[in-house]
Amino acid sequence: MRTRLAGFWRSMPLRLALLLVLLFSAVSLLSLAASYQVTKNSFENAIRADLRQDLAGFRAAPTARALALLVKAESRATNPNRVILSYLTPGGQIFGNATIARDDEGFHIVSLAGGQAELDGSYLALTDALHGGLLTIARSRAELLALRDLFINILLISLLPTVLIALSGGLILARRSKRHVEVVSRALDDMTSGNLGARVQFGPRWADDLRRIGGKLNQMAGAQETSVAALKQVSSDIAHDLKTPIQRVGVHLEDLARDLPEGSAQSAKLQHVRVEVDGIGATFQALLQLAQVEGGSARARFETVDLRALAETIVEVFDPVAAEAGQGLRAELPDAACLVEGDRALLGQMLSNLIENALRHTGPGHEVQVVLSQSGDDMCLSVRDDGPGIPEDQRDKVLQRLYRLDRSRHTPGNGLGLSLVDGVAKLHRADLVLQDNAPGLRVDVTFAKATGSIGNARS
Amino acid sequence: MKLLVVEDDATTGNYIARGLREEGHVVDLLANGRSGLIEATTGAYDVLIVDRMLPELDGLSLVKTLRGAGNRTAVLLLTAMGDVEDRIAGLNAGADDYLVKPFAFGELSARVAALARRPQSLEAETVLKAGDLEMNLVTRAVTRGGVEIDLLPREFALLEHLLRRKGRVQTRTMLLEGVWDLSFDPQTNVVETHVSRLRAKVDKPFARDLVQTVRGAGYRITE
Numbered sequence: 033m034r035t036r037l038a039g040f041w042r043s044m045p046l047r048l049a050l051l052l053v054l055l056f057s058a059v060s061l062l063s064l065a066a067s068y069q070v071t072k073n074s075f076e077n078a079i080r081a082d083l084r085q086d087l088a089g090f091r092a093a094p095t096a097r098a099l100a101l102l103v104k105a106e107s108r109a110t111n112p113n114r115v116i117l118s119y120l121t122p123g124g125q126i127f128g129n130a131t132i133a134r135d136d137e138g139f140h141i142v143s144l145a146g147g148q149a150e151l152d153g154s155y156l157a158l159t160d161a162l163h164g165g166l167l168t169i170a171r172s173r174a175e176l177l178a179l180r181d182l183f184i185n186i187l188l189i190s191l192l193p194t195v196l197i198a199l200s201g202g203l204i205l206a207r208r209s210k211r212h213v214e215v216v217s218r219a220l221d222d223m224t225s226g227n228l229g230a231r232v233q234f235g236p237r238w239a240d241d242l243r244r245i246g247g248k249l250n251q252m253a254g255a256q257e258t259s260v261a262a263l264k265q266v267s268s269d270i271a272h273d274l275k276t277p278i279q280r281v282g283v284h285l286e287d288l289a290r291d292l293p294e295g296s297a298q299s300a301k302l303q304h305v306r307v308e309v310d311g312i313g314a315t316f317q318a319l320l321q322l323a324q325v326e327g328g329s330a331r332a333r334f335e336t337v338d339l340r341a342l343a344e345t346i347v348e349v350f351d352p353v354a355a356e357a358g359q360g361l362r363a364e365l366p367d368a369a370c371l372v373e374g375d376r377a378l379l380g381q382m383l384s385n386l387i388e389n390a391l392r393h394t395g396p397g398h399e400v401q402v403v404l405s406q407s408g409d410d411m412c413l414s415v416r417d418d419g420p421g422i423p424e425d426q427r428d429k430v431l432q433r434l435y436r437l438d439r440s441r442h443t444p445g446n447g448l449g450l451s452l453v454d455g456v457a458k459l460h461r462a463d464l465v466l467q468d469n470a471p472g473l474r475v476d477v478t479f480a481k482a483t484g485s486i487g488n489a490r491s
Numbered sequence: 492m493k494l495l496v497v498e499d500d501a502t503t504g505n506y507i508a509r510g511l512r513e514e515g516h517v518v519d520l521l522a523n524g525r526s527g528l529i530e531a532t533t534g535a536y537d538v539l540i541v542d543r544m545l546p547e548l549d550g551l552s553l554v555k556t557l558r559g560a561g562n563r564t565a566v567l568l569l570t571a572m573g574d575v576e577d578r579i580a581g582l583n584a585g586a587d588d589y590l591v592k593p594f595a596f597g598e599l600s601a602r603v604a605a606l607a608r609r610p611q612s613l614e615a616e617t618v619l620k621a622g623d624l625e626m627n628l629v630t631r632a633v634t635r636g637g638v639e640i641d642l643l644p645r646e647f648a649l650l651e652h653l654l655r656r657k658g659r660v661q662t663r664t665m666l667l668e669g670v671w672d673l674s675f676d677p678q679t680n681v682v683e684t685h686v687s688r689l690r691a692k693v694d695k696p697f698a699r700d701l702v703q704t705v706r707g708a709g710y711r712i713t714e
Binding site: 272275276278279280282283284286287309310313314317320333345346348349350352353356377380381384388391392449 | 674
């Protein structure tokens with residue numbers, strides 16, 4: 033879950049959305065801050081202009097006495113919360129609606145109307161010496177403060193919804209693109225696990241770039257499928273077309289064998305030729321069968337197969353051969369039946385190929401083990417030997433058709449046995465792993481339990 | 492037996508016909524599907540040997556038409572393909588057995604013989620005999636000339652299979668199918684080894700060999 037979430041945060045659309053939100057927020061904040069500053073400055077300038085105008089009005093008074101009277105008269109009509117008028121006469125008298133006091137903590141505006149109460153708020157003040165006294169006019173900065181609140185409100189109203197919308201849009205896009213990317217990645221998984229017919233299925237609302245990638249992938253898969261199909265077709269055509277002539281050669285050789293006296297040198301030579309011809313026929317048959325197994329149509333015939341019973345039979349069939357060659361063949365099977373959906377004949381041949389392979393590549397005194405085990409929903413059929421094994425870098429190659437290890441070139445076999453094992457495993461969607469048995473080779477074929485869709489449908 | 496071979500490849504057709512004639516059968520050889528069908532419906536044959544790929548009417552259609560007309564004559568299909576699917580298609584069409592090219596004549600001959608005696612007696616036998624060998628299917632005791640022979644279960648099954656088909660050749664593939672229900676042929680000589688182990692117990696201590704090797708074909712038990 034945590035990794036899924038982490039993966040989600042790493043998704044490209046979400047990252048883009050976050051980046052956009054950040055950029056947008058930064059730009060909005062900067063522009064709002066700038067306009068606030070400009071507006072505030074112009075407000076302050078306006079207040080200062082007003083103050084200068086007010087002062088000019090008072091300067092018109094001819095004497096200190098006249099000024100004091102004018103201030104007194106004006107003060108009555110003026111709210112000290114907005115405008116403060118204060119005239120300190122040369123005689124030390126104060127006229128006005130408030131005055132400015134000064135103590136250790138700084139300037140205070142003290143109301144003259146209601147006792148000595150201080151006035152809150154900040155003011156812009158202009159002071160001038162007039163007629164020996166000091167005239168102070170101050171205008172409240174309350175409007176400027178209101179301006180700040182206004183800008184904060186604008187910020188909240190405009191920016192917050194934008195951020196939320198961008199974020200949720202990003203999330204939705206991220207989820208959608210995640211789904212699309214998953215479709216592509218599933219198709220790729222399918223292709224790499226051997227289903228060459230797998231394609232990326234577009235939705236109608238896919239983004240163009242993903243469509244292009246998917247389209248290219250489909251093209252590539254199509255080309256690969258065509259060339260693989262052509263290769264298979266060629267090999268089965270060759271195999272098929274050569275079987276009738278091989279049959280004829282066999283017939284002529286049999287005729288020839290009858291004409292030759294038994295036990296003669298020619299007859300022995302002929303016998304070699306016949307063995308070779310039989311080998312060619314068997315190789316073609318194996319190629320044909322491989323092509324058919326890889327075609328996958330056998331899945332339609334799948335039935336429930338008891339791997340345990342099958343392994344028991346095959347081990348029984350090979351037991352005397354192993355004993356004759358001085359090799360051990362030991363089966364380690366569970367007590368209960370191990371049911372898988374599959375083709376009994378092909379599964380039998382797969383196990384038989386693995387056992388033959390192990391017996392062929394280990395000499396007398398060695399032991400081959402067939403182990404069937406069940407863990408959870410998986411069933412593992414394992415054939416292990418203590419022979420020379422297969423070098424790690426060759427393990428994939430031995431599954432290819434007609435590939436043979438250098439040291440095996442002179443042992444019997446056509447290089448198709450393990451290819452068939454691989455083909456049958458893929459047909460059953462089983463997992464084939466070749467590993468080191470330290471010493472020797474260990475081949476594990478892991479099947480999913482029979483209770484797949486088919487099993488469920490049945491029960 | 493009277494046999495009909497329908498095969499368009501002359502070499503293979505003549506080879507089959509000649510081999511079967513040498514075994515004492517009466518063999519008719521035809522090279523195309525349509526005349527093969529007409530001959531099969533009019534002549535009274537024991538076994539038909541039909542190639543799958545034939546001119547004019549292919550082998551599968553021939554067998555289907557024959558079965559559709561209610562003709563139950565045993566049919567052995569020959570084919571160059573030989574994958575499981577073809578086999579199933581052949582058997583579904585109504586063929587009784589199936590042989591993949593290239594094949595050895597011994598295999599063909601043994602399978603034709605098996606088909607000819609197809610309606611086997613299904614009566615429950617309890618004791619199988621060949622010469623002085625006796626197999627009791629109930630007690631699972633095997634004796635020869637009164638001497639008890641101790642057999643492993645797989646040896647018992649192999650001997651039972653051969654005894655039930657006394658006198659008839661059983662090829663490797665027929666034994667693999669009949670005894671172990673395996674429809675593929677391992678590269679190793681597994682059948683030979685099983686037979687030689689059986690012989691060591693059933694024949695070796697005694698004067699006469701019951702289990703015979705038929706060269707190029709397989710094994711059989713005789714009286």
